[in-house]
């Protein structure tokens with residue numbers, strides 16, 4: 001209450017951005033370290049703005065990355081589910097028509113072998 005009534009009611013306490021000493025509101029240079037207060041404050045503000053911008057950009061990038069990862073995972077899960085469903089329906093379908101086909105093919109192969117054997121045996125006996 002008793003300190004610095006110098007520049008009226010609207011003068012809020014102000015500190016030097018460089019050395020943190022209290023300076024007058026109207027002061028252009030810090031009486032302690034001699035820095036240009038306005039310039040230093042502008043630099044600080046710009047730096048803070050740049051930092052906030054970079055943080056926001058990084059945050060957006062991280063969010064996009066997380067979203068892409070979630071989408072990829074969702075797609076992979078859907079693909080796996082579709083593959084599983086197809087495999088299950090295939091397993092259920094295959095025995096219905098595959099076994100007769102396999103049996104017919106096996107019988108044909110065995111019959112062909114027997115026929116070839118019989119024909120060759122007949123040729124051998126006829127030749128003698």
Ligand SMILES: [Zn+2]
Pocket residue numbers: 016017018019020021030031032033034035
């Ligand atoms: Zn200073």
